[in-house]
Amino acid sequence: MIKIVDLHKSFGKQKVLKGVNLEIHKGEITAIIGRSGSGKTVLVKHIVGLLKPNKGHIFVDGTDITRAGAKELKKVRRRFGMLFQEAALFDFMTVGENIAFPLREHTKLSEREINQIVKEKLKLVGLPNIENKMPSELSGGMKKRVGLARAIVLEPEILIYDEPTTGLDPVTSASIYELILEMESRLKITSIIISHDVPTIFAVADKVAVLSQGQIAICDESQKVFQSDNPEIQNFLTAQIKRFHGKLSQFWTQGISG
Numbered sequence: 001m002i003k004i005v006d007l008h009k010s011f012g013k014q015k016v017l018k019g020v021n022l023e024i025h026k027g028e029i030t031a032i033i034g035r036s037g038s039g040k041t042v043l044v045k046h047i048v049g050l051l052k053p054n055k056g057h058i059f060v061d062g063t064d065i066t067r068a069g070a071k072e073l074k075k076v077r078r079r080f081g082m083l084f085q086e087a088a089l090f091d092f093m094t095v096g097e098n099i100a101f102p103l104r105e106h107t108k109l110s111e112r113e114i115n116q117i118v119k120e121k122l123k124l125v126g127l128p129n130i131e132n133k134m135p136s137e138l139s140g141g142m143k144k145r146v147g148l149a150r151a152i153v154l155e156p157e158i159l160i161y162d163e164p165t166t167g168l169d170p171v172t173s174a175s176i177y178e179l180i181l182e183m184e185s186r187l188k189i190t191s192i193i194i195s196h197d198v199p200t201i202f203a204v205a206d207k208v209a210v211l212s213q214g215q216i217a218i219c220d221e222s223q224k225v226f227q228s229d230n231p232e233i234q235n236f237l238t239a240q241i242k243r244f245h246g247k248l249s250q251f252w253t254q255g256i257s258g
């Protein structure tokens with residue numbers, strides 16, 4: 001569905017992507033993991049056409065979006081939904097207005113139709129009847145869910161989640177992953193998830209791609225990546241698992257003491 005070929009991107013002298021090759025298959029969940037600052041966000045911004053590469057191609061069902069004109073790009077972009085790291089809700093709008101925003105921008109639906117879709121999407125993410133609340137009244141996990149409702153409002157075929165659980169506790173994180181799996185099975189959405197949540201992400205993803213030194217070091221079934229004998233990948237995974245255990249024990253300690 002998406003094929004990335006020899007993608008290069010530099011900012012000034014800093015080479016971030018140095019020949020990325022990656023294929024994303026329809027209906028699968030592909031996780032992109034890698035150290036902080038390795039270029040994961042930069043890579044997905046290319047996939048949705050927010051950044052232009054210095055070199056290379058990105059084919060979405062055969063259309064090279066790095067060469068596409070504005071009109072063609074707009075058409076391809078509508079097929080993507082993106083949930084950014086900070087959920088990025090407009091804090092001056094109600095939850096309902098936030099979710100309705102892409103519908104008002106991209107469709108000519110009536111207010112009645114828009115309200116109905118907003119209700120339906122909020123129900124889907126497990127937050128029925130909160131359309132009149134302001135984002136400031138919501139917890140971190142609820143904000144992510146509202147961000148997800150907004151990301152799926154135009155019924156995208158491909159959903160990109162950039163660190164959907166960063167800043168959330170382990171229990172809330174697990175509920176977000178459940179929701180991601182539900183999106184995949186109920187809406188048949190192709191998903192790309194950037195995440196640090198080793199080992200959870202290996203249970204959720206069909207394929208795991210490791211971005212390292214500007215290239216995809218490995219992309220394979222999650223089990224194969226987990227068992228890879230590449231020492232750099234093993235070091236990274238071990239460090240992330242330690243981090244996860246740290247987070248978990250901190251959560252339980254805080255839970256017991258307070």
Ligand SMILES: Nc1ncnc2c1ncn2[C@@H]1O[C@H](COP(=O)(O)OP(=O)(O)O)[C@@H](O)[C@H]1O
Pocket residue numbers: 011016034035036037038039040041042043
């Ligand atoms: N618009 C930009 N201008 C200059 N440098 C950038 C820009 N976007 C990202 N970078 C740099 O590219 C590198 C990779 O960033 P990023 O993709 O955000 O990493 P991560 O893997 O943590 O998502 C970082 O060193 C970052 O500072």
Ligand SMILES: [Mg+2]
Pocket residue numbers: 040041042162
């Ligand atoms: Mg990032």
